[in-house]
Amino acid sequence: MAEALVEGQDTETTGAMAADERHADIYGEDGAVRSAFLAQIGAAVADRDTLTLKREVGDLHQSELGDLIEALHPEQRRALVELLGSDFDFSALTEVDEAIRLDIVDNLPNEQIAQAVQELDSDDAVYILEDLDREDQDEILSQLPFTERIRLRRALDYPEETAGRRMQTEFVAVPPFWTVGQTIDYMREDNNLPDRFSQIFVIDPSFKLVGAVDLDQILRAKRAVKVEDIMRETRHAIPATMDQEEAAREFEQYNLLSAAVVDENERLVGVLTIDDVVDVIQQEAEEDIMRMGGVGDEELSDTVLATSRSRVPWLLVNLLTAFLAAAVIGLFDRTIEHIVALAVLMPIVAGMGGNAGSQTMTVTVRALATRDLDIYNAARIVRRELGVGFINGIVFAVLIGTVAGIWFHNANLGGIIAAAMIINMFAAALAGILIPLVLDRLKIDPAVASAVFVTTVTDVVGFFAFLGLATWWFSIR
Incomplete structure (x- = not known):
């Protein structure tokens, strides 16, 4: 018995070492697919060397195959799938960008897709089929066994980004x-x-x-025990129409x-x-980051x-807000003509306010x-964020006011920029938390729209405070 255990451990160790070596052959230290491996696959595709492709690609994990597909040229991707035929692991398509997946699937006959779908888990099958139009979906589903066809159609009929779309049937x-005992026997005999x-x-x-x-x-209970005696009431059943982000939150909250x-x-x-759920969390996080940058669902x-x-669209919105900030500056053109140093220092006030507002906004959107x-x-x-904004405003007001006073040999100018800094940092903290809260209350995604409004507030307040204080202090008419 001991010898068998040792032998089993040795086999597992050898397998793990082989997997590590294989991974090192595919990926470089930077985590990207090695150029040498890409060149090897590219050459095999060009030569239509099916044997080499099956040998090099056949044992790849679906995530590794997905990385390879994304790294290849579009024509090489299509040729790779064509040459591998039924040996291609279609689950790898769930690991690639939507545009790449569509490009590959659109170039395949529906018969091949139908055959591949039968080999996939239902959630992976839905992931691939949902990108196709209804006509292609129906043609592919018509070639599947009745039970599987009904299951997949039901999942596809649920709205996008809901639990019903992501579930496994x-x-x-x-x-x-x-x-x-009956339950164990049933599981042993069921092939599905x-x-x-x-x-x-x-x-x-x-079926309720x-x-x-x-x-x-x-596994621990005796065979004669009834299932109802050891079952627990299901408290965390998820409605099929629940948003996938809400479902992921249920998993996080209850450690499911x-x-x-x-x-x-x-x-x-x-x-x-x-x-x-891990895929959903990653997808939602990526979407939030992209939206905060104003780039939507863009992919490489x-x-x-x-x-x-x-x-x-978002660049146009930013352009409009830039004109608003420029209009504020235009109100004080005579002040800038009299004191050119103001033009040098203006970006500091606006930039620091923008950065402070972005920090508060990011924390708020995440919360x-x-x-x-x-x-x-x-x-x-x-109250907490206003306190943080006020304290940081004082700290940087002292720092920037001192530097500006020494730089331009003008203590009054240092005091003006210090006061403007406190005002703008306070306004940035207020805008950074209130704008996302208001947008969320209005059912507008704060991750999408907050940044442009926060930046506008900090620019307008910063320029108005700095130039307005300078105009008042130096009595410029």
Whole structure:
């Protein structure tokens, strides 16, 4: 027995070492696919060397194959999929950008897609099919077995970015009167079990969810024990129409590994697993970051024209706000003519206010997304951020005022920029928290619209405070 254990450990160690070596062959120290590996695959594609491709690509994990596909030239991607044929792992398409996935799928016959979909988990199949138009979806689904066709169509009919779209329709469900022994025998004999699962769901005759049993409980219980005696009530069933971000928050809050997905009649329709939720969290985080930068759903694989077109709207908005800031400066043109040093120092006031506002805004948007900030604690958080803005304003006012006074040999100018700095840092903190709160209250995504408004406030207040104080102090008419 001991010898068998040692032999098994040696086999696992050897396998792990081989996997590490294989990974090192594919990826460089920077985490990118090695150019030598790309060149090797590219040459095999050019020579239509199917044997080499199957040898080099056949054992890749779906994420590794996805990285390879993204690194290849578009024509090489299509040729690679064509040459591998049925040996191509279609689950890798769930790891690539949407534009790349569409480019590959659009160049494949629906018959090949239908054949591949049958080999995939339902959540991966939906991930690929949802990018296609309804006509292509129906043609592909028509070639699938009836049960699988109904499951996938039901998932595709749920709105985008909902739990119903991300769920897996393969699950294990048993009636409450079954014994543990019957449940184990059923799982041994069923050829359509999910690849991985941690829960067995308990349902009534109408398929309504009654409860759930963890797999480890089944393994520990005696065969004669009834499932209803060891099951627990399901408290965290997720409606199929729930937004995927809300579902991910449920997993985070209750440390779930999987959760039942139910329809409007509380009937079990699928299961959401932690690997799907991790993908959702990553997707939502990427979307928030991109939106805060005003670039929407842009991807690296998009064309130059598509990328340019997606960025233009927010650049136009920024242009309008820039004209507003310029108009404020125009009110004090005579002041700037008299004291040219003001033009040198203006960007400091606006820039520091903008950075301070962005810091507060980022914290606020994140707190709203995680539900750490709401109407009940908003007043306390506002007071906190105003205090931070005031203290930081004083610190940098002293620093910048001293530098400006020494630089231009003018203590009055140093005092003016110091006062303007305090005002603008305070305004930046106020805008950085109130603007996202107001937008969230108006059901507008604060991650999308906050930045442009916060920057406008800090620019306008900063320029007005600095130039206005200078005009008043030096009595310029």
